[in-house]
Amino acid sequence: MGILTSGRIVAFIAFILAWIATYLGIELGKRGKVKIRRLPALDAMEEAVGRAVEMGRPVFDIIGMGTFTDIYATQTVAGLSVLNYVAHLCARLGAKLYAPQASVDVMPVAIEMVREGYLAEGKIEELNVDEQLPYLSGTQFAWASGILGMASRLKPASVIMVGPFWAESMMFAETFDRLGALEIGGTARLYQLPFFAAVCDYVLIGEEIFAAGAYLSGDPLQTGSIACQDWYKIAAIILGVIGAILATAGLPWVSQLMSI
């Protein structure tokens, strides 16, 4: 086993199985045999944008301050998928979108996605990138205070926060709540989840943000690809139960198997 890194062999096999499971999920999705449960937080996005249109106030979409090169990159990608969807909605329904940026490597992608959304809806002339997607700061609390200032001045009707968040999550959630905004929050950072759960109107918990792109696309092929998440969870539960029973009996076989 010289080619494979020691201690990651079982993980590699599990990864290969995940590819196979994803392929099977896609095939089932193509045949229309995959149904995923409703996610109220994602369903509420249209309501959030509609509310902003009715109130004549803007929508804020905050994707956090993750980058493409840190361990939270997947959450950033999930946040960008939601941003793209929200940009489409805002352009279509006529709400003004603000998406303040914190990461210089994510910012060009975010701009491109919002531009694509407005272009697809034939409203590109309504987009002012400098005003609507300003770069505030790469420093956590400078960025956070910038957003709090923008929120106080612009008084958004709705705010969508999906991505990696840190201590600023509670500041955002509370401030937007005080401004009377409808809040949709979602992150896979476990320490911040309780803050969103405490204050936001709708919450995406952990893995749900990763399904957002596929869910919002409505594409059966993509929906099929996220079905395998549940299969893997079932496998994890079975392994967990067996491992707990064996470990209680003094046989740490499952943990030893995982470390091969």
Next chain:
Amino acid sequence: MSEVVRKYIPLLITFIVGVIAVLDFYTTVPAIRGTFTVLKNWGIVVTAFALGVGAVNLFRVHGKRIAERGELWPLSGWLLFMLIVFVVVGLSTGKFDASWQYKWIYNAIMLPLGATMYSSLCFYMAMGAYKVLRIRNIDSLFLFLTAIFVVFGNTPIFPAAFPGFFYTREWIFKTIISGAYRGIRIGVGIGAVVLGIRTILGLERGYLGRA
């Protein structure tokens, strides 16, 4: 041609880079390790270029605000002034952020401001806790009781007088919370892996603007 450039070439690049990154993690092949190191270095260079995008955006937005004497324009002027000061001090000393002058500015301005914002979190958390801990039904009663034990168990005075608070808090953390925490963590891990596979396969195109 446009579709090839905007859609297929980025997807191909994503696939190749994604597969190399995965193989780098799981294998010990020197050629793959070396290739991925080069790719990571490219990433650092591209990120450095991206810094310019942020700086240009700041100058455009705030320069326009100053020129038009827009709302709070003196603050925009102050922001650009400090941006230039940081850059000039960093470059002129030749030691960038390691110079004492740069460190002094950073420690005298940025750190206290950041600490001030961070410390204001206690008020936000108190407001959030008030909303969550109002007893409206049986669920919120249990949440309230749990919070009482956790909050009192975290303070020095209560466990000193009543050690039971400390042990109850420990039991809540190690028995109840860690179970739920691990469940969510497993879900997050699986979700991230599947999103990665979807991205490599070109199914997740959010980062391309659904090209």
